[in-house]
Amino acid sequence: MKSKTLTCIICPNGCTIDVKAHDNGDIEVSGNKCPRGKEYAVQELFDPRRTISSTVRIEGAMLPLCSVRLDRPVPKKEIFAVMEEINKVSIKAPSHIGDVVIENVCGLGANVIVTKNLDKI
Numbered sequence: 159m160k161s162k163t164l165t166c167i168i169c170p171n172g173c174t175i176d177v178k179a180h181d182n183g184d185i186e187v188s189g190n191k192c193p194r195g196k197e198y199a200v201q202e203l204f205d206p207r208r209t210i211s212s213t214v215r216i217e218g219a220m221l222p223l224c225s226v227r228l229d230r231p232v233p234k235k236e237i238f239a240v241m242e243e244i245n246k247v248s249i250k251a252p253s254h255i256g257d258v259v260i261e262n263v264c265g266l267g268a269n270v271i272v273t274k275n276l277d278k279i
């Protein structure tokens with residue numbers, strides 16, 4: 159049997175959820191106050207995913223760094239590989255919110271996008 163106790167992060171209620179996957183395939187979830195919590199707990203048990211916010215170097219702007227984030231969650235075990243790719247990147251001003259800095263990072267189907275507008279100086 160595979161099991162986990164976790165805090166649901168989908169809404170501010172922060173329910174403590176127990177999720178168990180029995181060897182016969184049955185899945186038992188308790189502690190969730192709504193179906194979204196069940197979905198989250200099952201995902202966390204079998205395929206935990208995370209988004210990342212970070213920064214990349216930017217040339218020709220008032221600031222040396224520009225904030226970026228993933229546009230969708232990626233498997234938690236791939237976070238370090240994604241960070242390595244983000245750390246290699248340098249962009250040129252101007253930056254615009256939503257600009258794609260890395261498309262399909264590490265082949266995971268997520269893009270790294272800009273989250274700050276920075277003018278060229």
Ligand code: SF4
Nearest residue numbers: 166169172173192195
């Ligand atoms: S289980 Fe539902 S009510 Fe509880 S924290 Fe998650 S989303 Fe919110």
